[in-house]
Amino acid sequence: MTETSNPNLRPTPHLKDNAIIRFEGITKRFGKVAAVDNVNLDIREGEFFALLGPSGCGKTTLLRMLAGFETPTEGRILIDGKDVAQLPPNKRPVNMVFQSYAVFPHMSVTDNVGYGLKMDNVPAGEIAKRVTEALELVKLGGLGDRKPDQLSGGQRQRVALARALVKRPRVLLLDEPLSALDAKLRDQMRGELTSLQEKVGITFIMVTHDQDEALAIATRCAVMERGRLAQVATPSDLYEFPNSRFVADFVGSVNMFEGTLEEDKPSEAIVRVPELGAPVYLDHGVTGAKGSTVWVALRPEKIEMHKRNGDATPMKMEDAPAGANVVPGIIRDIVYLGSETNYEVEIEGGRRVKTFRSNLTRYDQEDFTWDEPVWLAWHACSPAVLLS
Amino acid sequence: MSIAEPVATIERAPPKREKPGPLEYLRRWPLQAIVGATLIFLYAPLITLMAFSFNTSRRNIVWEGFTLDWYGRAMNDDSLVQAFVNSLTIALICTIVSVILGAMSAVLLWRFRFPGKTALEGSLALPIVVPEICMGVAMLVFFARIFPWPTGMPWPLNLGAITIAHISFSFPFVTTVVRARLASFNRELEEAAKDLGADEWRTFWDVLVPHMMPGLVSGALLAFTLSLDDFVITFFTAGPDTITFPVKVYSMLRFSVTPEVNAASTILIVVTVLFTALGLQLQSQAEKQKPKP
Numbered sequence: 001m002t003e004t005s006n007p008n009l010r011p012t013p014h015l016k017d018n019a020i021i022r023f024e025g026i027t028k029r030f031g032k033v034a035a036v037d038n039v040n041l042d043i044r045e046g047e048f049f050a051l052l053g054p055s056g057c058g059k060t061t062l063l064r065m066l067a068g069f070e071t072p073t074e075g076r077i078l079i080d081g082k083d084v085a086q087l088p089p090n091k092r093p094v095n096m097v098f099q100s101y102a103v104f105p106h107m108s109v110t111d112n113v114g115y116g117l118k119m120d121n122v123p124a125g126e127i128a129k130r131v132t133e134a135l136e137l138v139k140l141g142g143l144g145d146r147k148p149d150q151l152s153g154g155q156r157q158r159v160a161l162a163r164a165l166v167k168r169p170r171v172l173l174l175d176e177p178l179s180a181l182d183a184k185l186r187d188q189m190r191g192e193l194t195s196l197q198e199k200v201g202i203t204f205i206m207v208t209h210d211q212d213e214a215l216a217i218a219t220r221c222a223v224m225e226r227g228r229l230a231q232v233a234t235p236s237d238l239y240e241f242p243n244s245r246f247v248a249d250f251v252g253s254v255n256m257f258e259g260t261l262e263e264d265k266p267s268e269a270i271v272r273v274p275e276l277g278a279p280v281y282l283d284h285g286v287t288g289a290k291g292s293t294v295w296v297a298l299r300p301e302k303i304e305m306h307k308r309n310g311d312a313t314p315m316k317m318e319d320a321p322a323g324a325n326v327v328p329g330i331i332r333d334i335v336y337l338g339s340e341t342n343y344e345v346e347i348e349g350g351r352r353v354k355t356f357r358s359n360l361t362r363y364d365q366e367d368f369t370w371d372e373p374v375w376l377a378w379h380a381c382s383p384a385v386l387l388s
Numbered sequence: 389m390s391i392a393e394p395v396a397t398i399e400r401a402p403p404k405r406e407k408p409g410p411l412e413y414l415r416r417w418p419l420q421a422i423v424g425a426t427l428i429f430l431y432a433p434l435i436t437l438m439a440f441s442f443n444t445s446r447r448n449i450v451w452e453g454f455t456l457d458w459y460g461r462a463m464n465d466d467s468l469v470q471a472f473v474n475s476l477t478i479a480l481i482c483t484i485v486s487v488i489l490g491a492m493s494a495v496l497l498w499r500f501r502f503p504g505k506t507a508l509e510g511s512l513a514l515p516i517v518v519p520e521i522c523m524g525v526a527m528l529v530f531f532a533r534i535f536p537w538p539t540g541m542p543w544p545l546n547l548g549a550i551t552i553a554h555i556s557f558s559f560p561f562v563t564t565v566v567r568a569r570l571a572s573f574n575r576e577l578e579e580a581a582k583d584l585g586a587d588e589w590r591t592f593w594d595v596l597v598p599h600m601m602p603g604l605v606s607g608a609l610l611a612f613t614l615s616l617d618d619f620v621i622t623f624f625t626a627g628p629d630t631i632t633f634p635v636k637v638y639s640m641l642r643f644s645v646t647p648e649v650n651a652a653s654t655i656l657i658v659v660t661v662l663f664t665a666l667g668l669q670l671q672s673q674a675e676k677q678k679p680k681p
Binding site: 068089090094095096100102104105115116120160163164167 | 574576577579580581582583584585586587590594595598599
């Protein structure tokens with residue numbers, strides 16, 4: 001796939017070139033089912049990496065193999081170049097933050113955070129010092145004497161974070177770290193996780209089924225589908241340049257149309273889409289055989305909506321030939337969400353197309369109403385053409 | 389209609405009391421009566437027994453005056469004291485062994501899948517459901533024919549047969565209680581301990597045992613009281629020199645119900661209540677550390 005260099009990517013001061021983790025042909029079978037199927041993946045030191053996918057796609061199994069709770073059926077897992085696939089969890093330089101946080105209920109916060117150091121036979125004085133530092137790091141200073149049942153869900157997660165970070169692991173693993181928090185707290189923790197990672201400079205690997213979370217937090221994501229890697233890319237590449245229908249559909253919202261590639265030159269291409277009633281014009285080439293079936297993925301926010309009077313001449317997009325990238329339709333459904341409004345527009349033939357419109361002024365949501373005739377139009381660079 | 393016309397007074401219905409719900413204890417006298425009767429039948433005999441242990445009369449029918457003589461007599465009755473000490477010793481050993489065995493079997497059944505697991509589970513439940521009299525006869529035959537416990541052993545080794553019998557019917561109760569407790573264990577706690585560097589053994593002591601603690605305490609309570617109370621099975625396994633307290637009381641009753649028996653029973657009740665209170669206290673402390681759902 002094409003890597004685009006985007007100057008707006010989050011700065012990653014700790015990013016190094018070495019692959020701190022390398023999965024080589026990792027397969028995990030439970031009985032006859034392959035939960036993870038021949039995964040090859042390098043994760044670089046200093047990354048905040050997200051494993052993203054629907055439930056049952058194998059992302060958690062992959063993480064658990066890295067932590068040592070599952071052993072791969074085939075393949076090697078290298079941490080710093082050393083094969084750890086057969087090592088037990090307590091012998092690996094990784095630590096994990098569990099989905100349920102797994103804070104020991106019968107120990108105080110201090111004892112919880114110090115537990116891992118105690119297991120490593122660190123002298124008591126140093127344990128006390130490092131525990132205090134770790135608690136300060138996750139903003140729990142002064143709560144060391146509390147028992148876990150005297151903490152809120154968010155605080156317990158911080159204990160779990162401190163407990164894992166205090167061991168200064170090479171890699172920190174996070175299993176669905178935000179799924180048990182309520183919406184407001186989740187937003188807040190997103191920001192804190194990224195700044196924490198920037199502060200400690202440790203490689204973080206997170207498993208999540210929430211694509212918003214992955215896009216917001218990670219510097220690079222792997223989308224998994226039925227045990228295989230579907231795409232590994234930066235969040236913006238994943239969203240703007242998906243490599244398959246699965247990724248386009250799983251990450252964000254999308255209008256997907258089946259069509260045939262009618263014309264394909266290096267600088268332009270045309271896809272005939274029966275459902276749209278208008279050809280899709282692209283200002284770049286598609287590497288596909290002429291006449292082959294392709295899919296056009298159009299993000300709802302990339303479709304413009306314009307007023308349409310019954311007899312007026314058809315609208316024309318400035319960067320496409322007449323008749324292309326414009327279809328007439330009628331608004332059938334409106335969902336007002338405050339910051340934006342979602343419209344469902346029925347085009348000829350009955351297909352409904354989603355389009356999102358930002359409410360730039362306080363009166364924007366009044367521009368369109370139910371059953372209003374409109375033009376839907378998009379730029380020649382907006383659609384993603386998918387070959388699979 | 390003129391404006392000055394007085395506003396019609398609204399007829400206020402007298403406040404209607406709602407009918408009490410079927411289980412509204414405070415407003416249903418039959419429920420209160422049932423509770424009262426239950427309490428009377430439960431405690432009146434016990435209180436009578438205790439009261440008459442302080443009675444001057446030899447007979448348990450009329451109250452004549454207060455005395456502590458019967459306690460003195462009970463204390464000086466060597467065979468009664470011996471039986472009492474025997475009972476406590478057996479109960480203590482039985483409790484310790486039952487808790488260990490019960491915890492181990494509970495972990496085994498909870499953690500592992502192995503051939504014959506269902507059979508083992510069923511055989512563990514057997515001592516709970518088999519009628520005690522059958523267990524007693526079985527123990528009698530077992531210790532008489534198959535595994536005769538050597539006679540004439542010094543105390544407390546002479547109690548071996550009874551202790552083994554008690555353990556065999558007590559520990560399945562511990563297993564049941566501890567297993568129920570284990571069902572609520574979060575396996576991620578165990579993984580977290582290993583992830584932080586603990587080996588299997590440390591994980592067991594640092595994470596699993598603290599979680600099992602309330603189950604271990606209530607299991608210990610169960611085993612202790614089961615052993616202390618047991619009459620039927622003990623009766624069949626006890627020899628002439630290994631009498632336990634319930635068996636001794638029974639043999640005293642065959643002659644007459646003297647206040648001495650009352651006094652001894654009162655001591656037993658007090659001891660049992662004390663142990664139970666202690667156990668519940670320990671358990672409530674453990675409960676306080678339970679994770680919030």
